[in-house]
Amino acid sequence: DQQVKQNSPSLSVQEGRISILNCDYTNSMFDYFLWYKKYPAEGPTFLISISSIKDKNEDGRFTVFLNKSAKHLSLHIVPSQPGDSAVYFCAASFAGGTSYGKLTFGQGTILTVHP
Amino acid sequence: GAVVSQHPSRVICKSGTSVKIECRSLDFQATTMFWYRQFPKQSLMLMATSNEGSKATYEQGVEKDKFLINHASLTLSTLTVTSAHPEDSSFYICSARSTSGAYEQYFGPGTRLTVT
Secondary structure (H helix, E strand, O other), rough: OOOOOOOOOOOEEOOOOOEEEEEEEEEOOOEEEEEEEEEOOOOOOOEEEEEEOEEEEEEEOOOEEEEEEOOOOEEEEEOOOOOOEEEEEEEEEEEOOOOOOEEEEEEOOOEEEEO | OOOOOEEEEEEEEEEOEEEEEEEEEOOOOOOEEEEEEOOOOOEEEEEEEEOOOOEEEEOOOOOOEEEEEEEEEOOOOEEOOOOHHHHHEEEEEEEEEEOOOOOOOOEOOEEEEEEO
16 A cells, blocks of 8 residues: 555656656645655655645745645755756655654655756 | 764675664664665665664564664664575665654665675
């Protein structure tokens, strides 16, 4: 049961344009969501997170939007840079209970930013 | 800040031997560390949750006698793959959550295990 899904395996954008990475989830009880960036043979790097009580969080070039009714979140990168090329994972977790702190990851989306 | 290291970064071992992987939080204390496994072109799968001073909690389908976890201090957790087999070959990644209570987990660089 894939509770967190990233339906686009890859995305290609031009440098300077906006990159929009999407993520859907099925469990409405998730308390917060996170985006990670990963290069091959390296651990994920934390980018940005959002609590389920918010609908937007912004940090520099990265903005995460959460639509709870649609169980959908997206990561916007503006402007995109070639160095942003990597695999992006969204993840979801709970703030309490037996699953406290455990991250459930999506399948990842490969972002390629062309110069 | 929030640096997590793993050692070794790469290890090759023979079938039947055991391998220990260390995960350290370098600049913060972590009461909880997590161990993940990633197969090629797949997502990260949580294997177990490691709590300082107590037994690890394993996810369904993960053999606790095969993947021994010890969280001896607030900055160190170890994963030992016992009696390794070729199917255990994978990329193992740990993460740590700060005791400050923030949601973010910080990941180590990963360990590539190859069992021959």
